[in-house]
Amino acid sequence: MEHIVNRHGLNMPKLGLGTWPMVGEDCTRAVLQALELGYRHIDTAAGYQNEDAVGAALAATSVPREQIHVTSKVWWDQLEPQALRASFERSLRDLRSEYVDLFLIHWPTPDMNLRRTLDVIADLKERGLARAIGVANFPLALLREAVETIGAPLAAIQVEYHVTLGQQKLLDFVRQHEMALTAYSPLARNRVSEIPEIVAIARKHGVLPTQIALAWLLEQPGVAAVPKAAGKSNQTSNLESLDVRLDDEDRATIAALPKNERLVNPAFAPQWDDAA
Template structure:
């Protein structure tokens, strides 16, 4: 079970998932179907991706029992008022053709919102059993602490950008302290991983790919999952094969020497980020 994040909230999430942004329509359905065929059991989507229906078709057509697939989806930051969130969640389940979602996240914090009512609504979806687990994405540490410690929200996971050139040490320590998973999005730096000389050097040493080195560095970490986008069968299989890479202390030291402030996702509605560590 080393390839699954399991915690006290019964989160049973494969450490490697399929990121689906920005795939849509038939291309998305085809990619998810293919991923399920080669062994993926974790799919990440969101209302804002406009592809939940495409993911839903793949879930149904795959023939894989729904209970064997972990599905994460998210509500957008402009739908955080209680009524809007419930409607968005209902739309998500309808699109996914499922009675529940395994993990439901607030995609981004809003700048002007009633956070207490939003979190209360999120918790209610879990209490109803339609969201098996709940969490947040893109919350900086002070905000996450307010939700978890200040409000007592039973969050199972946080999803943030995390990779070899963006540190998240403080956030990860907090997640581990509270038995939460941390899911790394953009784990390959929007395809920049093969351009990093240090990753190339490590990859050549082990006869693997730089992308596999970047992924294995994340997958080796307790409580951490990663959701790289991969539409081709070749890339999907390559990412799965990352589990077979064996990094040594020299490799990890070289990765530790890389800059840790290279953020690739920071839209205008982003919160004030934590200092990189």
């Protein structure tokens, strides 16, 4: 499987398993199955309330821990230093692991002390408890403040990104700074299967629309994707998207789709940049 490797200590498989909103035994079973199929990148978060279920899978699998990339995140109401450290310790305990491979601030908040919060997660990295650190759901201006003004050694940003939501401004920035961008909701909550242009491209290649949508993301330099999939057939088809090859006509068709269809926008979300 292709990996994204960058100067911030990141070594992340391009395709991962998203675990939200799976919990309990269903989540453990899905993670174990994914690892058996060949996945080596699992995405979880304190806010998903399933780190214990992921941890049970990590403990039960025959795949060595060092071969599995685990991303986790701290929730937006735990960003004060003491609360953040306590949340991180709970995450490690639930994951039954001595470290996480990538640790993210899940959502920014208007009143957060960004420098202080970043100092805490940078300390986790320096101590080897988080192999790499990053953020999620940061608009460009906030990401720029974190990286250029504060100088935090961020390896990645995770944001909603799919064939009908563009992230070109963020992509330009992360490439300039040798970061990765992980796409969540990469299948637009399965709406890609109803987009006529994607369906037509899939038919041309003899694959599924979801595989086209993932292939489009995964062929982009520095871009990873974490589709949620519980069943074996979906996990397998997502994995097989790594072998799908688009042509220039396909890319032009996808480029012409609307790029402003944001599906994840909770009340606590930041003010987003215009999609590009």
